[in-house]
Amino acid sequence: MSEPIDKQTIIEILTSLAPEADFAALRGDEDLREALDLDSMDFMNFVIALHERSGIDIPESDYPKFRTLNGVSAYFTGQQR
Amino acid sequence: MESATVSRPIRQAVIEKDRALFSRQPNLTDYAAVRANFDWSSARTMLDGLPGGQGLNIAHEAIDRHARGRRADRVALRWLGKAGARRELTYRDLQRATNRFANALSGLGVAAGEAVFVLLGRVPELYIAVLGALKAKCVASPLFSAFGPEPIATRLDIGAGKVLVTTEVLYRRKVEALRPRLPNLGQVILIDDGPPIAGTVRWSALMMAASEEFVIPSTGPEDMALLHFTSGTTGRPKGAIHVHEAVVTHHVTGLYALDLHDDDIFWCTADPGWVTGTSYGIIAPLTHGVTTLVVEEEFDAQTWYGVLAAERVTVWYTAPTAIRMMMKLGAEAVRGYDLGALRFMASVGEPLNPEAVVWGVEAFGQPFHDNWWQTETGGIMIANFLALPVKPGSMGLPLPGIDAAIVERTSDGGVRVIDEPMVQGELALKAGWPSMMRGYLHEEERFRKCFVGPWYLTGDLAKRDADGYFWFVGRADDVIKSSGHLIGPFEVESTLMEHPAVAEAGVIGKPDPMAGEIVKAFVALKPGYAESEGLRRELLGHARRHLGAAVAPKEIDFRANLPKTRSGKIMRRLLKARELGLPEGDISSLESDER
Numbered sequence: 001m002s003e004p005i006d007k008q009t010i011i012e013i014l015t016s017l018a019p020e021a022d023f024a025a026l027r028g029d030e031d032l033r034e035a036l037d038l039d040s041m042d043f044m045n046f047v048i049a050l051h052e053r054s055g056i057d058i059p060e061s062d063y064p065k066f067r068t069l070n071g072v073s074a075y076f077t078g079q080q081r
Numbered sequence: 082m083e084s085a086t087v088s089r090p091i092r093q094a095v096i097e098k099d100r101a102l103f104s105r106q107p108n109l110t111d112y113a114a115v116r117a118n119f120d121w122s123s124a125r126t127m128l129d130g131l132p133g134g135q136g137l138n139i140a141h142e143a144i145d146r147h148a149r150g151r152r153a154d155r156v157a158l159r160w161l162g163k164a165g166a167r168r169e170l171t172y173r174d175l176q177r178a179t180n181r182f183a184n185a186l187s188g189l190g191v192a193a194g195e196a197v198f199v200l201l202g203r204v205p206e207l208y209i210a211v212l213g214a215l216k217a218k219c220v221a222s223p224l225f226s227a228f229g230p231e232p233i234a235t236r237l238d239i240g241a242g243k244v245l246v247t248t249e250v251l252y253r254r255k256v257e258a259l260r261p262r263l264p265n266l267g268q269v270i271l272i273d274d275g276p277p278i279a280g281t282v283r284w285s286a287l288m289m290a291a292s293e294e295f296v297i298p299s300t301g302p303e304d305m306a307l308l309h310f311t312s313g314t315t316g317r318p319k320g321a322i323h324v325h326e327a328v329v330t331h332h333v334t335g336l337y338a339l340d341l342h343d344d345d346i347f348w349c350t351a352d353p354g355w356v357t358g359t360s361y362g363i364i365a366p367l368t369h370g371v372t373t374l375v376v377e378e379e380f381d382a383q384t385w386y387g388v389l390a391a392e393r394v395t396v397w398y399t400a401p402t403a404i405r406m407m408m409k410l411g412a413e414a415v416r417g418y419d420l421g422a423l424r425f426m427a428s429v430g431e432p433l434n435p436e437a438v439v440w441g442v443e444a445f446g447q448p449f450h451d452n453w454w455q456t457e458t459g460g461i462m463i464a465n466f467l468a469l470p471v472k473p474g475s476m477g478l479p480l481p482g483i484d485a486a487i488v489e490r491t492s493d494g495g496v497r498v499i500d501e502p503m504v505q506g507e508l509a510l511k512a513g514w515p516s517m518m519r520g521y522l523h524e525e526e527r528f529r530k531c532f533v534g535p536w537y538l539t540g541d542l543a544k545r546d547a548d549g550y551f552w553f554v555g556r557a558d559d560v561i562k563s564s565g566h567l568i569g570p571f572e573v574e575s576t577l578m579e580h581p582a583v584a585e586a587g588v589i590g591k592p593d594p595m596a597g598e599i600v601k602a603f604v605a606l607k608p609g610y611a612e613s614e615g616l617r618r619e620l621l622g623h624a625r626r627h628l629g630a631a632v633a634p635k636e637i638d639f640r641a642n643l644p645k646t647r648s649g650k651i652m653r654r655l656l657k658a659r660e661l662g663l664p665e666g667d668i669s670s671l672e673s674d675e676r
Contacts, residue, residue: 018630020622031163033379039227039630040380040402041564041596060410064381 002055005076010069013049017042028070050076096439096448096471104424107468109337112478119481121515124333128368131297138300139307139328140179140215143367145297148176152370159346160205160375161388168205172370175212178205178288180295182213185287186244189268193218193298195243196308199353200224200233200251203377206272206284207353208363210246215306215325216297219244222308222320225354225566226251229629231576232318234259236310237266239320239522244268246284249275302326302515308522309356311456312569314558320522321456327360328368330460330516334480335365338452338464339396340425348374348388349398355566356456357429360516361398365460382410386418393422400430402564404437404449405595412444420445425467427452430565431597432553435473451476453553455539456567457531459516463551475550476543484511487545488536496533505554508543509536559653561590563598568632570653576627577602577634580620582610585643587651588634591660602634603656605643612639641676 003009011023018036026035033043047066051058054076065071100110109115129146130137147153158170170178186197197214199221201207207223214221222240224233233255237245242265247256249271260266260280272284307323335341339361347366351358366373374392378384380403389397407414426441426449433451441449452464453476463485465477479485487506488496499506510517512535521528531538542554561568570588577586585605590598604620606612617637624633644652647670658665659675 016618018622018625019618020626037227037625037630039564040406041593041599041635042630044406044595045635061383061414064383 003053005050005054005072007069007073009053010050010072013046013053016049017046026069028073029068031067032069032072033067094473096442096473098468098470100468103468105342107466108340108342109466109481110468112466112469115337116481121329121482121513124482125329127332127336128329131300135297135299136304137302137325137328138215138218138297139325139331139364139368140212141297141300142328142332143364144172144176144179144212147172147367147370155370156372157367158205158208158375159372159392160203160377161392162204162377166377170205175209175367177293178209179213179216180293181288181291182209183216183295183297184291184293186214186217186219188287188291189244189282191217191219191244191268194220194305196220196222196240197244197246198222198224198237198240198242200226200228200245200247200256201272202226202248203352203358203375204272205375206246208375210270211353211359211363212367214244216295218298218300218304220305220308222310223353223359224310225352225629225631227629227631228255228354229625229627229632230255230259231627232572232629232632234262235317235572236320237263239310239317240308241265244270246270246272249273249278252278252281300325303519305519307359309359309456311356312560312567312572313527314560314569315571316527316569318569318572319524319527321356321459321518322520322522323459323516324519327459327516328364330482330514331360331365332368333482334461334464335361335369337466337480338461339365339398339427340467341366341369341371341396343370345369345371345395346374346393346422347371347396347398348376348392348394350376350380350385350400350403351398351430351565356459357398357400357565360460380406382407382414386415386420389420389423390418395422396425396427397423398427398429399449400565401428401433401437402430402596404428404433404440407444408437408440409595412440415444423447426450427464429454429461431562432474432476438471438473448473453477453541453551455541457518457537457539458510458514459518460514462510462514472546472548472550475546475552477551478549479551482514485509485545485551486511486536487543487551488538490533494533496536496538502547503544503552505542505544507557508539508541508551510539511535512537559589559657561588561598561600563590563593563600564596564631566631568600573600573602573624573628573632573634574651576624577604577620579627580623582606582616583620585645585651587643587653587656589653589657589660591636591657599635600633601636601638601660603638603640603643605640642673644671644675645673646670647672 211221269281310318349362450465488509573588574586584607591601
């Protein structure tokens, strides 16, 4: 239910949405939607999965912070402190 | 034809309009009078035609006639790029750039009538390429840049694409490997700069060498102008042919359905890879000489509110999926933005649910105006109008010049018009408006099947109420409507079938509160393969790699066997009914059941 969201968890979730993507080549500052070919539904499912795994309520006004891997990591590091 | 279903009573209150509140006089106030006095040949006089009686060309109406008049220095295209980039092209700038591109095409040996495909995000070059191709009398076909290699290859092949305009990244990722399959594709133009790549030319080099003077050659109104692909239940995608005369409908619908006025700042959020993004993201606003906004970034509610406020957008044409996502964020999120300039909001792509129409009033102080049309119709056919009452959940009333009816097919192959209100049937339009498709490319039989007597049959099931408002019910076929885009189940099934593990695939649209429907696939595996999460992901990855995110399934379920008819056809309707827990209906043709 509520587990810490580290980089590995983020990649795990993204892999379930875009299994074909090359995660080794993904840079931390890259736009996830562009790099992984996520459409708006994929992106929404990404955020929902993050919420389910972390147990943290994510207001939609925070979605823009989830555009990059670094952004997502920073968000949860901040939340869990 | 399915029998009439029980009609749900309409409980949403009608939204009446207080005409005193309009900041300017709407273009259509007396619906009955405008309809009665309207005819398409008079409407044609709203446009100029090519100088010297040389015919009718979309690009002349969209650009050249403004570039030589009082609008020459008005911003035609305001582009907001990612990461804050911004570029403006006046009508004069746009004229010069499109002239150069038209000349560049001639320089490459591309002839009138040949197809110029564009595979780009929403960047200025897309608009220049499409309009420049129209000037050169080429057939323009914009493709959605989120398509994977398979949809791209299929469409380039059907359309015999001679030229493709794209970026280096998209070319490397999606096109390069396809080249051997595309013998017609003579030229690939890359819009970015970089070292030479075999088989491609660079946009900047081409444009620099081309003259900015160009005279549009004589163009017949029936000359082919645009090729838009749409999906059917079976077979390959269909290339709907549109001609230069379509611009009459684009202009008239811009006038009445979108209420465009001379000083508007217009924003159509659709991508030109879909018909809305071309008819209303490129052509209609330009024929009206207004400033049209192009936003490169994908949907993000707060970014969009920021754009609406900062750019003083007056007329906004968007889509249900985006509106529903904004609804989730809540009306409070809109409060901080000054949207005082916004005077009209319209939506298209799939039926806008009544709650979303009403939410417009709560969040923006005005309802969203739903309208209806499809790739084949080329322009808006049925709409909720600014000055008229809105019935939330209804697609509205037919445009002036458009006769719509609810019909049922009769046993002798004809159709009967259903006059009784709120009885379900197929939505039909009286053929003959200027932007009606002129054919499906190389598919004469499929084209002819769309017409019975005087009627074009839309494939959509609908009802009409006693006031003449139309209500969408569903598709008559198995085509999937996801985020406003039509997806053919066959295209998805074919790709899944190419995977060595897959024996059978059936693809349906599963209702979804955000997207309308999502693509869901059921697959049966070949002997020797066992279902597993790993294989599910492999199939998903396979589909995404070949089809792209917009077309690939969002869900894949395994079955031991899929329900089939005697002839081996997978019964998608049954898969769907079971997925939704609905009655299975007539299953007399079922031969081999699902396991």
